[in-house]
Amino acid sequence: MDKAFEQRTKAPGSVPTRNQILTIGDMEDFKNDVLQELKQIIKDYISGAPGKKWLKSAEVKKLLGISHGFLQSLRDSGVLPFTKIGGSIYYDYEDITFMMTTNKSVS
Structure with a gap:
């Protein structure tokens, strides 16, 4: 507000009603x-920014249009950093945009 x-x-001493x-x-x-x-x-x-810093796997798959297996390979190869809390995996949106920018190619 x-x-x-x-x-x-x-105002000092007054309570809105x-x-x-x-x-x-x-x-x-x-x-x-x-x-x-x-x-x-x-x-x-x-x-295209999702409006939040941390995304779950399903949100990343939808955002990038990739399969579960491909997301797993990005994690396993260290291309896409992640944080695991309990059984949930979270990805920093800035890491996703960095990955996309660094892997950009001009053909």
Whole structure:
């Protein structure tokens, strides 16, 4: 939430109530916050970034369009680093993009 909005609604010694009056400025601030978040979501979607740092195997397979066996071979060969916690394997999105960039070829 916008810091200016929080400062206006949380004056020292006052507790906001359910019946608190909203001003047009408050609504404009809220609209701008929502639009900014939507723009970031759309930007992430267009760029192909999944929006989170750590991905599970199923997400990586879907992202790269590869099979379970090929993902296993990338792990086994050390091409794609991973972290195993319990029975789940996680991959850092930055490691995936690095792998794709370093293995890029020009034909």
